Amino acid sequence: MPISKKVLDEVALTEEEYNLIVEQLGREPNLVEIGLFGSLWSEHCGYKHSKQLLKMLPHSSPRVLVAPGEENAGAVDIGDGLCVVMKMESHNHPSAIEPYEGAATGVGGIVRDIFTMGARPIALLNSLRFGPLSEPRNRYLFGGVVGGIAGYGNCMGIPDVAGEIYFSRTYSANPLVNAMCVGIAEKRKLVSSKASGKGNLLMLVGADTGRDGLHGASGLASRTFEEERELRPTVQVGNPFLEKLLMEACLELAETDYIVGLQDLGAAGLTSASIESASKSGSGIRIDVARVPRREEGMTPYEVMLSESQERMLAIVKKGCEDKVKAIFDRWDLRSDIIGEITDDGLVIIKEGERVVAEVPIKLLTTPPLYRPKAARPAWLVELQKLDLTAIPDRQKEAARVLLELLASPNIASKEWVYRQYDHQVQVNTTVPPGSDAGVLRIKGSKKAIALTVDGNGRYCYLEPRIGSSIAIAEAARNLICSGAEPMAITDCLNFGNPEKSDVYYQLEQSIRGMTQACQTLGIPVISGNVSLYNETRGEPVYPTPVVGMVGLIEDVDKLCTMAFKQEGDTVFLLGGSGRPDISASEYLELVHGKVGGMPFIDLDLEKKVQQCCLEAIRAGIIRSAHDCSDGGLAVALAESCIAGGMGMRGKWKTNGRLDAELFGEEQSRIVVSVSPPSAKALRALAEQHRVPLKELGVTGGGRLTIKDALELDLAQMADSWKNGLQRAMV
Numbered sequence: 001m002p003i004s005k006k007v008l009d010e011v012a013l014t015e016e017e018y019n020l021i022v023e024q025l026g027r028e029p030n031l032v033e034i035g036l037f038g039s040l041w042s043e044h045c046g047y048k049h050s051k052q053l054l055k056m057l058p059h060s061s062p063r064v065l066v067a068p069g070e071e072n073a074g075a076v077d078i079g080d081g082l083c084v085v086m087k088m089e090s091h092n093h094p095s096a097i098e099p100y101e102g103a104a105t106g107v108g109g110i111v112r113d114i115f116t117m118g119a120r121p122i123a124l125l126n127s128l129r130f131g132p133l134s135e136p137r138n139r140y141l142f143g144g145v146v147g148g149i150a151g152y153g154n155c156m157g158i159p160d161v162a163g164e165i166y167f168s169r170t171y172s173a174n175p176l177v178n179a180m181c182v183g184i185a186e187k188r189k190l191v192s193s194k195a196s197g198k199g200n201l202l203m204l205v206g207a208d209t210g211r212d213g214l215h216g217a218s219g220l221a222s223r224t225f226e227e228e229r230e231l232r233p234t235v236q237v238g239n240p241f242l243e244k245l246l247m248e249a250c251l252e253l254a255e256t257d258y259i260v261g262l263q264d265l266g267a268a269g270l271t272s273a274s275i276e277s278a279s280k281s282g283s284g285i286r287i288d289v290a291r292v293p294r295r296e297e298g299m300t301p302y303e304v305m306l307s308e309s310q311e312r313m314l315a316i317v318k319k320g321c322e323d324k325v326k327a328i329f330d331r332w333d334l335r336s337d338i339i340g341e342i343t344d345d346g347l348v349i350i351k352e353g354e355r356v357v358a359e360v361p362i363k364l365l366t367t368p369p370l371y372r373p374k375a376a377r378p379a380w381l382v383e384l385q386k387l388d389l390t391a392i393p394d395r396q397k398e399a400a401r402v403l404l405e406l407l408a409s410p411n412i413a414s415k416e417w418v419y420r421q422y423d424h425q426v427q428v429n430t431t432v433p434p435g436s437d438a439g440v441l442r443i444k445g446s447k448k449a450i451a452l453t454v455d456g457n458g459r460y461c462y463l464e465p466r467i468g469s470s471i472a473i474a475e476a477a478r479n480l481i482c483s484g485a486e487p488m489a490i491t492d493c494l495n496f497g498n499p500e501k502s503d504v505y506y507q508l509e510q511s512i513r514g515m516t517q518a519c520q521t522l523g524i525p526v527i528s529g530n531v532s533l534y535n536e537t538r539g540e541p542v543y544p545t546p547v548v549g550m551v552g553l554i555e556d557v558d559k560l561c562t563m564a565f566k567q568e569g570d571t572v573f574l575l576g577g578s579g580r581p582d583i584s585a586s587e588y589l590e591l592v593h594g595k596v597g598g599m600p601f602i603d604l605d606l607e608k609k610v611q612q613c614c615l616e617a618i619r620a621g622i623i624r625s626a627h628d629c630s631d632g633g634l635a636v637a638l639a640e641s642c643i644a645g646g647m648g649m650r651g652k653w654k655t656n657g658r659l660d661a662e663l664f665g666e667e668q669s670r671i672v673v674s675v676s677p678p679s680a681k682a683l684r685a686l687a688e689q690h691r692v693p694l695k696e697l698g699v700t701g702g703g704r705l706t707i708k709d710a711l712e713l714d715l716a717q718m719a720d721s722w723k724n725g726l727q728r729a730m731v
Contacts (some may be wrong), residue, residue, distance in 0.1 A: 001035055010215055011038020015322035017369060024364055028509035032302045032350060032358040036365055038215075039268035039306060040275060042534050049499035050531040053509055057526045058515045061213040063488055064525055065511040071193050072113040072215050072264065074527025075185070076489040078553055080446060083187045085119035088454070088549045090182040095177040097145025098235040102153040103177050105238040105310050105435075110181040111156060112264035114311065115247045118191035118254035119183030122427060124153050124160040126179050127454045127493070127547040131172025133410055133729045138167075142730075148180070150421040155240035156247070159430050161439030162452050165408045168457070173537035176531075178493040180454060180549040184443070191254045195274065195316045195342055200260055202274060202340040203322065205329050206246050208295035212236050213269065213308025242311045242334075249332035250313060251289040258325050261316035269307045273314045274340070275348050279366040284347045288339035289357070301350060301357040314343065339467035356480050376502035377511045384463055389583055389596030395592065396659035399635070400711040402592055404721045406632045406664065407639055409591050413725030436562050436644075437628050438477040440554065440631060449557040451485035453550055457631075458543030460600040465507045467600050469514030469546045471668055474607045474631055476550040477522055482626040482671060484561040484618040485552030490519065492529040492548050497541025499533050507544035508533075521604040522611070524550070537661045561618045563627035563672075565645030568701035569675040570624060572649055573683060574634065576610035577670045577693050578603050581661040587631050588664035602668040606692075610669045613690035622636055622679045622686065629670035635663040635711070636674045637697035638697070642705050643719045651698030652705040659710060674700060 008018055021029055021037055029037065039045060047054070059067040065083055066075035073087035088399075091106025107124065114121045126149055129136040153160050158181070195202070213236040230299040253259060265269060265273045270292070276286045315327050315336075322338060329336040343349075348365065350358040395402050406412055419434040431449055432440035438453040455476040460468030477487040494511065497504040519526060534540045554560050565572075583589045584598025617623045625645070629637045642648055655662045675683050680696075687694035698707075706712045 007034060009033060010390040012042055013038050017041060020369060030358065032305065033304050033360055035302050036271055036358060037358060039271045040365045041368035044267050045272055047531060049371050049373065049533060050370050050508065051370055052372055056512055058516065058519050059525050061525045064527055066527065067331045068528055069527065072116050073192060074489060074491060076527060076551070077187065078448065078450065081186055081188070082443065083185055084551055085114050085117050085183040085185055086180070086489065086491045086549065086551055087113045087241055087401065088178055088493045088547070089526045089530040090493050090495060091177045091179060092174065092495065094235045094536055095145050096175055098140045099150040101235055101237055103145040103148030104236045105236040106177055106179040107149055107152040108238045108240065108243050108310055109266045111158065111243065111247065112266065112313070114181045114183035115250050116193065116262045116264045117185065118189050118251065119185035120251060121158045121181050121183045121453055122429060123439065124158050124180065125183040125452055125454050125549060126160065126163040127456060128165045129171045129176040129458065129545065130167050131169055132167055135172065138172060139730055145175065145177055146418050146421060152238055152240045154423045156244050157162065159424045159426050160419065161424050161430055161441065161453065162434055164454055165415055166458065167419065168424050168458065168543065172544045174535050174542050176495050176535065176542065176545060178547050179591040180491060181280060182452060182551060189254060192261045193277050194261045194281040195277035196283055197260055197342055198344045199319045200342045201317045201319060201322055201338050202285065202287065202290060203315040203317050203336050204312060204339045205315060205326060205334055205336040207242055207309055208240065208293045209304055209307045210295045210309045211299065211303055211307060214303060224330060224456065230429070236308050236310050238310045239687055241293055245332045245334055246311055246313060246409055249329055249334055253315065253325060253328050258321040259315050259317050263314045265312040265314060267308065269305065271305045271311065272450055275362055275461060277314065277316065279362050280503065282346065284343035284345040284362060285340055286343055286349045287352045288349065288353065291339040293335060293337055301352050305350065313438045324540055327516065373500055373505045374502050375506040377506055378503035380473045384597045385599045387595065389598055392583065392589070394658045394660045399659060399663060400713050402664065403635050403639060403711060403713065404717065406588060406591065406636055407721040408725030408728065409587060409716055410726050410729045411587055412632050412636060414723045415726060416723065417727050429555060432483065432560065432562060440483055440560055442557050444602065447556050449554040449560060451480045451483040451552040451554060453479040454477065454547060456545055456547040458545035459596060460585050461507065461511055461544040462547060463598065464600055465510040465544050466514035467602060469511040470518040470604060471600060471602050472546055472548045473515055473518035473522065474602055474604065474668065475628065476548040477524060477611060478550035478628045478671065480550055481615050482561060482563065483552045484559050486615060487522065487524045487550055487692050488550045490524055490526045490548055490550050492526060492546060493543060494531045495535050495545040495547065496533050497536040504541055511544055511546050516603055522608055554640060559619060561623060561626050563641050563644050564625055565647050565649065565674050565700045567643050567676065569646055569677065570700045571680045572672065572674050572697045572700060574695040574697055575614055575671045575673050575687065575692060576606065577667060578606060581667050583661050583667045585667045585711055586633065586664060586666045588633065588660065605631065607669045609690045609692050610671060613686055613692045614671050614673065617683055617686050622682050623673045627672045630647055630666065633664040633666050639705055639718045639722070641672055643722055647700055648702040648704045648715050649698050649700050650702065653695060653697055663710065
């Protein structure tokens with residue numbers, strides 16, 4: 001075999017795949033061509049192990065304008081001629097190696113996905129997971145990632161309005177860094193990424209090309225970590241100030257009719273940007289790498305095509321308009337160069353001056369082999385699910401201490417230490433800042449607002465991937481509902497281990513089935529997303545962690561809702577609940593008893609009714625506050641509403657069964673709401689109409705949270721544990 005195993009390993013191609021390339025190409029590929037195949041057939045670009053599964057997810061609704069795979073991001077109609085453009089992607093492996101630059105360039109990449117469609121980015125969100133903060137390496141990764149997100153996003157002037165952070169030993173060697181960006185655009189001005197029109201020109205704009213990021217898509221994001229492999233050269237280096245100029249220039253260009261398409265250079269750099277754009281229109285392309293501006297001497301065509309240098313865009317310029325386009329970029333002090341043209345022969349031909357260095361059919365490059373490995377339910381899952389919960393002692397006499405311990409847990413405690421480093425008020429659209437169930441942004445020039453959230457729970461999915469993934473969808477929607485928003489669309493990031501292992505593929509397949517079931521029941525389509533596989537080190541995978549980003553619409557921003565108790569003397573209710581309280585899969589079970597086990601549960605039909613009832617009550621002005629019951633259970637939800645509102649609550653209700661399950665169990669489909677006493681009757685009637693359980697919990701007021709015969713805590717005690725828990729864990 002002319003190509004060595006070392007070369008194949010660098011681009012993450014198997015010998016079988018190489019032989020398939022030879023067979024389909026009809027000859028041996030050269031090194032540059034191998035680089036093209038390695039990138040576009042990589043897991044990161046080609047979705048070899050997930051594409052067939054992803055077809056299960058629902059992608060359509062009356063609001064959907066752009067579905068997955070059509071463009072760089074999904075788009076959904078919000079009325080008045082406007083649309084929301086949204087996407088989430090991972091930068092897990094780069095962040096494990098260089099946390100600051102890995103996270104920063106993750107933000108830069110997802111922002112480009114949005115403005116390449118002609119949408120102005122208006123919000124960032126992130127979902128982060130690390131190992132325990134008791135370990136110095138994890139504290140280093142945590143601080144670096146947060147610094148990278150803040151450094152890039154703040155310089156770009158895009159508010160970071162919501163997110164989530166979890167800590168578990170499973171993420172110690174492989175943190176998860178998922179970045180989401182949301183933009184606003186006029187529907188009629190959405191820009192395509194298709195490279196079409198014979199004779200139209202390819203213009204590269206932005207940063208010069210260097211050797212940073214080589215093999216990022218094929219090598220770093222498409223295989224597991226190995227101790228002996230040096231991966232630092234695969235991590236890109238970002239320049240947010242340059243990207244800010246690039247964003248403004250591209251948004252100005254999108255207002256003209258000088259271009260037919262726009263594409264960012266992300267994973268696999270120029271290779272992916274140019275070839276995938278041509279593939280979408282069935283065109284061909286010719287590129288002269290000698291015209292690509294470089295910041296390093298002696299770069300080969302292979303390196304130029306595979307470089308993942310940041311802050312670069314590819315504009316597909318109408319022939320004859322190149323001077324006008326260049327003038328726009330010149331005005332923003334950006335270098336731009338014509339590097340090629342569109343053809344109609346379906347080939348990618350790469351030249352260096354007059355020398356042809358690669359010639360391959362584009363369809364061959366963009367049609368990787370798809371795999372459907374054997375999925376096997378792991379035997380160890382049975383034992384975990386059968387954990388004898390009756391043998392776990394009920395800490396009912398220590399309920400107050402347990403609640404303080406939960407409030408101080410890094411998984412539950414306030415993340416203010418993190419989000420105060422982000423500028424979440426820039427652009428002055430933020431109506432509900434980070435720390436609530438969802439971030440809320442007003443839409444300028446209207447009464448409308450959008451609510452945004454990201455959610456996921458790897459522990460649930462580890463114990464039962466199908467149900468855990470359904471819960472991730474349901475909880476994200478519930479968070480939007482609690483804000484008074486109607487869920488519209490989903491973007492996701494599916495983080496799993498090595499899919500070639502039967503137990504990991506089982507987790508992936510079952511998770512997508514669970515997401516599909518929840519999406520169909522709740523009527524929410526998936527419009528974009530990302531799959532991040534091979535998240536494991538030395539054979540140990542992370543928890544299966546599907547992360548759900550969701551956007552919802554608030555028609556009247558004056559009717560938004562938050563979790564804070566608003567008025568003393570209001571009646572507090574628990575809306576929903578399946579009547580199956582237990583401590584399965586809970587933060588309480590792991591934190592207090594050191595066990596992960598049991599079986600998460602959700603009734604999706606009940607979930608739908610609870611959400612519909614709550615949203616209707618908020619819109620009718622019946623509900624004053626609403627807060628989702630999730631991590632830490634009912635007691636934590638009540639404490640958080642007390643802390644946010646600066647007032648206590650006097651509670652009294654009959655406990656059925658274990659007190660710890662009642663207080664700290666994470667039963668789904670529950671929302672804590674507060675209403676004025678005169679509105680209680682209306683809420684009861686609405687709950688009865690929707691056939692949703694409703695349980696009176698108590699009355700707001702005072703400076704303590706009191707639950708008769710269970711616990712009593714000062715508001716100041718709870719606030720201290722919750723507000724300072726994360727920082728104390730970092731010491």
